[in-house]
Amino acid sequence: MKRLTNLALKYKLYPILMFIVSTFLAVTVVVQNISIAEILNTMLKHRNQDLVLLLLFTLAILIGRATLNTINQLIGNKMAGRVKQDLRRQIISKRAKEPIGAQISTLTESVDGIVPFFNSYFPQVFKSMMIPVMIIIAMCFVHLNTALIMLVTAPFIPVFYIIFGLKTRDESKDKMMYLNQFSQQFLNKIKGLITLKLFNRTAVTEEALYRESTTFRDLTMKILRSAFLSGLMLEFISMLGIGLVALEAGLGLILFHSIDFKTAAIAIILAPEFYNAIKDLGQSFHTGKQSEGASDVIFALLDQKEQEVHSERKYDKHQAALIALKQVYFKYDDATTDTVKDVSLEIEQGEKIALIGQSGAGKSTLAQLIAQNYKPYSGSVTYQNQDLNIGFLSQSPYIFNASIRDNITMFYNIDEVSIYRVLDDVGLKEKISELPKGLDTWIGEGGEMLSGGQMRRIELSRVLLMQPEVLIFDEPATGLDVETEQIMQRVIETRFANATIITIAHRAYTINSADKLINIENGCLKRDTHVLHDNPNKGSEVR
Template identity: 30%
Template sequence: MDKQIQKNLTKWLKEQSKLAKRWLMLTIGLGFLSGLLLVGQAALLANILHELIMEHTDKSELINQFIGLIVVVAFRAACSWGREITGYRCGEQIRLHIRQLILDRLHNLGPAYIKGKPAGVWASLVLEQVEEMQDFFARYLPQMSIAVLVPVIILVTVFPLNWAAGLIFLITAPLVPIFMALVGLGAADANRRNFKALQRLSGHFYDRLQGLSTLRLFNRAEAEAENLHAASTVLRKRTMEVLRLAFLSSAVLEFFSAISVAIVAVYFGFAFIGELNFGHYGIPISLFTGLFILVLAPEFYQPLRDLGTFYHAKAQAIGAAESIVEFLNAEADEMTTGDTNLPSPETIELHATDLEVLSPEGKILAGPLSFSIHSQEQVALVGPSGAGKTSLLNALLGFLPYRGSLKINGIELNELDHSQWRQAISWVGQNPLLVHGTIHDNITLGNPLATEQHIAQVAKQAYASEFIDRLEKGYQHRVGDRSGGLSVGQAQRLAVARAMLQNGSFWLLDEPTASLDANSEKLVLDSLAQAVKGQTTLMVSHRLDQLSAIDRVLVLDNGKLVQNGHFDQISHEGLLADMLAHTDKRDLDA
């Protein structure tokens, strides 16, 4: 990874930490207090041993010091416990903020952008990669300050007693962070490669899991299993690379810390036997001084060792942050939303002038288009596959950016409050999506405050009550993800009931009967015919034989509006005539 990129990512991570400054300062403060208590603990322990060994003091006379030692140890334990709590809260608050940034960005970009990548990639981004930042905020950032404060406390305490020992501490201390940095240079790259491998595997696995039935039908299950095995092997190698660097870093830090403590111990050993006679300001080195400094010696390096241990958390966070920052800064045209209220929401009228529908990356998907849909008018939108029908619907829903003019009741869509605009839309798609929950939950998705009487009424109108009443738990029957446990026809009838309950003044129908059998299709069409009566309606349809009852037909081809008029007027020429002829020929062949 480029050093400048790594520096920018580190800066971005530290900027996020400002959101939990209170928890961060509490964590650092508890670490500082623990350092002060450490000095007191070492002093009490050294004094007790000095009194017992050198002064032959009776143990009963040292009871107060023993009690003091126990109290100090208990307070240090409480500080450690407090650090864990405050550190976790710090990381939690920042993770929630980062996750919200991602979700807000996904919300602004809309489903058209989200569908451009496998669901597993988004799951990895929102879940695993955000979670991997916890230790950076909870442990590494506080430890950076503690690794400076605690050694300074110890140096200030040791230098007045023995300048030689203080000098050893001062000279050897930089060795730990220097070698930590040298070993950790490749850690961020290793973590970045690990996250990329995890994203690929997550997306690959989730997509194959969704299409498992298709893979088995085409006898591709074993081949895809081999591909998954290859992807998991790459992830395993990347993970082991990260662990190898983490263990190497820890081993190096332990080695240099042990060497530094050993130098201090050797100095005092030779000083006690009279071989070294410096560092003591002219006062003979006592057992208290030697024990006090030797007890503090490993503790002097411990914060630096802990920082080295948590250094892999920094590398992990940088590796995770790369994809997150890249996504947050991705160049994409977002649908701008205003705060203007929709005038007269009980009736809807649309006017498009030179409308160009754009992809999130700015590519023209359809247009320029100019058309109008008048209040209470029922309009059909037809065209061959890839003509731009879905793109136009996504623009109307506010999920794709556009150029030109698209006015709803005289107000530009970009200026409208999109949440209010969508409340005015009753939408039924060709692939009904039911969420995990009960049938009641799914019907009331767009109107949670609806009464039971109203719910039963729309279920009856959508012919959904026919099968709901036969279920053992009725409206409390559990529905799995992606309509699990129900047929496509049953799920579509629930989707129609849901749209009816929302009672929007603009009905948007995207081939609502495309996947249904003849009986389900008739029931859904009958219920929709009653629901859209007197409402502004735009329906994408593949059933050209049913268009004669529609007020007007819009025909799209290659993103352009090629025909516009009543079915009887335009069905004898142009693209619509060709589509009808093709449909008739296909029916004859069948």
């Protein structure tokens, strides 16, 4: 909770606004309930001439309270959006050793899991801090005995919700960690679906997935059980406190005649407001602890990344080539042989290069080495300038469960004019403009569904916004419809005419515009030759 709170306090404007709004909200709560007591007292004394003005005043206060409450919630939602954006940006910019399924689960489910802390718990903290304080101050002047009862009984509520909240945090953490494991297992089984069918293991796999999903369901139900128990205890303590206040006010009014009807009404009406404010904090605290469980998974990943030693990009401003590879060797941690062996290569500014070869020859690995996403264990990869920007277009773009805007900008703040410009380039501007929410339309699971070609165009939009000097395309035309393929070819030819382009290719028609062929065989560089644009092998498989 401390780390999440520190994260929220980084955005100082939002907590300050919440404090100001909650202070005015607390004042309206006290004034509203005193005015209601005054209305009841006026009706009891049959002074109907004052009733209309009191009713209009109370209505204005009610509207003001609702408005302030909405503003407080909107501030929380805005802060939650900023936090999500920044956390996803940090996770995306890091390279993790965890399996891709666990990374995606952290990037989506875990980040979404911390949202309630910022848009529910944090705004409620300010409300539950200011409203009870204002009520206590008011009751000290109206009826001191009621204020003392509230001060004595109120601490029991935080004690109970802290106990249940700690239990919820641990259970939520277990759930998120299991979700990461389950995500990776499910991804592996999907990838190996054909193999499982060939070996007649689909029934066994289906049973295993059912057991794993059932376990995740049970972990979720444990959290819900804690929530119900927490709610029950909070309701019991709140009812007990309200009952004590009502008993004291009733005895003072009827038996001892120490207070008048108006004072008793104020005490009885303000008591539920007092306890409900604290009780609502208790329920939000439960939500906050659930978010803390999700945040543990995120911070564990970020902390691990911060402790790792990353390979920094190497620069040599005196080299002639834009990118230079010298006797590069690379091997994956779980591999027994080198994936890339003794590769020396110079890439000039503006060159169009095609990496060809058999599947598994090392083309994608070499591309990652060129981008310095992988660090060779021997040899060097150097850039001519420090600010070299590299873009990557994959065969299978990932669409986040987020808005179209966030999917294109990758959670950076970019103006709409630039976004619509790249959407126009890829032929999606008209479609997205027709959507009810435009760029803020939710896509991915539970949102607007996109075709494969549209997803590829979304990824191309990401690259267009980057304006990279070097582009790496992983078989850009694979699996595309004719329209999308033509759009991508046109965009590449026009918008990236002066860029250095490296294409991982399997078929000759995707490398017609290449200046240079780089043939990779068993991780070794076989030959480096210029290619004619009227390649006679057009459409044939490149080997």
